Amino acid sequence: MSQVSLTFPDGSVRTYDAGTTGRDVAESISKSLAKKSVAIAIDGTVRDLSDPVVDGQIEIVTRTDPKALELIRHDAAHVMAEAVQELWPGTQVTIGPVIENGFYYDFAKAEPFTPDDLPKIEKRMKEIIQRNKPFTKEVWPRNKAREVFAAKGEAYKVELVDAIPEDQDLKIYYQGDWFDLCRGPHMASTGQIGTAFKLMKVAGAYWRGDSNNVMLTRIYGTAFAEQEQLDNYLHILAEAEKRDHRKLGREMDLFHFQEEGPGVVFWHGKGWRMFQTLTSYMRRRLAGTYEEVNAPQVLDASLWETSGHWGWYQENMFAVKSAYAFTHPKDEGADNRVFALKPMNCPGHVQI
Numbered sequence: 001m002s003q004v005s006l007t008f009p010d011g012s013v014r015t016y017d018a019g020t021t022g023r024d025v026a027e028s029i030s031k032s033l034a035k036k037s038v039a040i041a042i043d044g045t046v047r048d049l050s051d052p053v054v055d056g057q058i059e060i061v062t063r064t065d066p067k068a069l070e071l072i073r074h075d076a077a078h079v080m081a082e083a084v085q086e087l088w089p090g091t092q093v094t095i096g097p098v099i100e101n102g103f104y105y106d107f108a109k110a111e112p113f114t115p116d117d118l119p120k121i122e123k124r125m126k127e128i129i130q131r132n133k134p135f136t137k138e139v140w141p142r143n144k145a146r147e148v149f150a151a152k153g154e155a156y157k158v159e160l161v162d163a164i165p166e167d168q169d170l171k172i173y174y175q176g177d178w179f180d181l182c183r184g185p186h187m188a189s190t191g192q193i194g195t196a197f198k199l200m201k202v203a204g205a206y207w208r209g210d211s212n213n214v215m216l217t218r219i220y221g222t223a224f225a226e227q228e229q230l231d232n233y234l235h236i237l238a239e240a241e242k243r244d245h246r247k248l249g250r251e252m253d254l255f256h257f258q259e260e261g262p263g264v265v266f267w268h269g270k271g272w273r274m275f276q277t278l279t280s281y282m283r284r285r286l287a288g289t290y291e292e293v294n295a296p297q298v299l300d301a302s303l304w305e306t307s308g309h310w311g312w313y314q315e316n317m318f319a320v321k322s323a324y325a326f327t328h329p330k331d332e333g334a335d336n337r338v339f340a341l342k343p344m345n346c347p348g349h350v351q352i
Helices: 022-029 031-036 068-087 115-131 142-151 155-163 227-242 245-251 269-286 301-307 309-316 323-327 346-351
Strands: 003-007 013-017 037-042 045-047 056-062 102-108 135-140 170-175 178-181 197-206 215-223 298-300 339-341
Touching: 013 022, 022 031, 022 037, 022 056, 031 037, 031 056, 037 068, 056 068, 068 102, 068 115, 068 170, 068 178, 068 215, 115 197, 135 142, 142 155, 142 170, 155 178, 197 227, 197 309, 215 227, 298 301, 301 309, 301 339, 301 346
Parallel strands: 003 056
Antiparallel strands: 003 013, 037 045, 037 056, 102 215, 135 170, 170 178, 197 215, 298 339
């Protein structure tokens, strides 16, 4: 039988039979390490414990390893999706990636989620985590994946299956009976996620970031290896909220925002003088070095899609359609384009 050569962090080299899994390697070192392990990393790439090892430098990843944080958040996103479908059968799950400081999942549901739903979802997530179901991976033929998701009414998953290149495997990850299309990797079981997580907010998000597609509901969350880390993160957010420019602007009588003008500023006398003073200072500093231009405040959403801003910031952007399009939805000749207030100057300046 062929052999696999593994180099460990201490520089030692061991050989194993081909087909040996990451879990087997951890158990060969110690039972306690195997119990704490959540994944392996070979040449820096994190893999499932159930994956066969290949030649390279290996690390056994535990929950306290920095590499485990993305796994904890990834698995928490899957558990959130399972919790949602248990609580609201018929809800479709779409995509749920790990992002900076947390994760999100987009859902298609007749009635959008509200912040009041988050505690219920968190409670069900804790129940699922306590079940400690193993994550198991299967590779399905494309036709099977399409048929299974179509039968479940998961139209978005069918679309995702069709978008995966023919030369890539279709990986399905189970956690108990619930499963999802996912490239992985995952930890060994839901119990390894722990309970240091929190769902943060809900927002709207267009499917695939395209304003011509249906609006989904996005639930944001975060998770950490330890409760203390989560508490520290929430404390930082609370302190930042105290220094929120919207709050300070109102308290210092500089400016304010209100519902009738989302995304635009009502400048007060003191604030506008400060704005003008800063503008004059910058003009003096940059005179002879830069040429001042001015781009539109509102632009077609297609420009923001091209620049990439729409995909990243759409839930915090302010989008509008023409009044005629709103009042005459059946008029096929109406201008149904979506426009958005600019979140940044650069795409407009590039046009100049």
